[in-house]
Amino acid sequence: xxxxxxxxxxxxxxxxxxxxxxxxxxxxxxxxxxxxxxxxxxxxxxxxxxxxxxxxxxxxxxxxxxxxxxxxxxxxxxxxxxxxxxxxxxxxxxxxxxxxxxxxxxxxxx
Amino acid sequence: xxxxxxxxxxxxxxxxxxxxxxxxxxxxxxxxxxxxxxxxxxxxxxxxxxxxxxxxxxxxxxxxxxxxxxxxxxxxxxxxxxxxxxxxxxxxxxxxxxxxxxxxxxxxxxxxxx
Numbered sequence: 001x002x003x004x005x006x007x008x009x010x011x012x013x014x015x016x017x018x019x020x021x022x023x024x025x026x027x028x029x030x031x032x033x034x035x036x037x038x039x040x041x042x043x044x045x046x047x048x049x050x051x052x053x054x055x056x057x058x059x060x061x062x063x064x065x066x067x068x069x070x071x072x073x074x075x076x077x078x079x080x081x082x083x084x085x086x087x088x089x090x091x092x093x094x095x096x097x098x099x100x101x102x103x104x105x106x107x108x109x110x
Numbered sequence: 111x112x113x114x115x116x117x118x119x120x121x122x123x124x125x126x127x128x129x130x131x132x133x134x135x136x137x138x139x140x141x142x143x144x145x146x147x148x149x150x151x152x153x154x155x156x157x158x159x160x161x162x163x164x165x166x167x168x169x170x171x172x173x174x175x176x177x178x179x180x181x182x183x184x185x186x187x188x189x190x191x192x193x194x195x196x197x198x199x200x201x202x203x204x205x206x207x208x209x210x211x212x213x214x215x216x217x218x219x220x221x222x223x224x
Contacts, residue, residue, distance in 0.1 A: 002152070032213060041202060041215040042153070044111070049211075087152065089213070096141040096206045097168075098213060100153045 001025055003090045005101035012078050012108045020073040020104045022088030029093035031064050031071040036103075037084040045073075078108045112137050112205055114216035122222045128191045131219045133203035135184040141206040142180060144188045146199045147218070153202065159186040193223045 003024040010018055022031060030049045034042035048064035048071060059076045071090075075082055085105050089098030113136040123129050133142065142159040157178055158166040165178035180186040190197050202218045 030211065034215075041217050044212055044214055047210065047212055089153075095158065096211065096213070097143060097155055097158055099155065102152050 002099055003088055003101040005086075005088060005104050007104060008102070009105040010107070012082075012106065014080060014108055014110055015077050016108075018075045018078060018106060020075075020086050020088075020106070022071045022073075022090070022101055024069040024090050026069065026090075026092050028064075028066060028069050028071075028090050030091045031062075032089040032091070032098055033062055033071075033073050034087045034089065035082075035084045036087065042087060075106070078106075080108050080110065082106060083108045111212065112139055112207055112214050114203060114205055114214055116203060116216040116219050118219060119217065120220040120222075122224060123193055124224055125194055127193055128189055129193065129221060130187050130189045131201055131203075133186045133188070133205075133216055135205045138183045138208060139205040140208055141213075142186045143204045143206075143213070144176070144178060144186070145202045145204065145215075147202060148199050156188070156201075159188075159203075190221065193221075195223045197221065198223045 003022050006021045032047050033045040036042040050066050062073045064071045085103045087103050088101045115134050117132045144156040145153045147153045155168050156171045159178050159180040161180045177189045200218045203216045204213045206213045
């Protein structure tokens with residue numbers, strides 16, 4: 001079943017923060033986050049494995065609450081380059097296959 | 111991270127014909143997958159490409175329409191058979207790295223069926 005992402009779209013000014021949520025109705029083994037720019041392939045950001053781990057990459061970090069079957073992606077001090085559509089991909093422990101959320105379109109304005 | 115290439119990058123095909131898309135990874139990976147993405151939409155998993163055996167298809171996708179091969183650990187093909195305009199989409203392959211379970215995507219093949 002497809003995970004639900006919120007919000008569907010968000011507009012930010014440079015330097016502002018944003019949170020994107022991903023919620024599943026099924027038990028999760030891992031959550032993968034990607035950013036896709038128009039006309040390009042999705043780019044891997046990070047993976048969170050079962051265990052409530054929080055990971056970070058520069059000003060982008062994420063958390064995973066396996067009990068709630070939820071993950072959140074945190075973007076701090078946003079830059080113009082952060083613009084794009086963010087997808088979460090959830091894995092239920094079935095050999096690595098990912099089911100993707102509907103995406104969150106993020107626009108960062110100067 | 112693995113580097114994935116796909117050929118062709120785009121094609122325009124006639125209704126009723128077939129197109130084979132190739133996916134090559136520059137290093138050994140565990141799993142390979144094929145996805146479809148309509149413009150402005152999310153990614154939909156078509157199938158898992160299994161090395162040396164039949165692919166595992168998701169609900170709504172069948173082998174006769176989307177035959178898949180994976181003859182070795184780093185190469186896979188997806189064929190879109192007997193195409194109709196509804197098959198117009200972007201087709202992406204992905205691969206899971208051996209080390210960290212990360213999945214990377216190829217650049218995609220943009221298919222237009224007339």
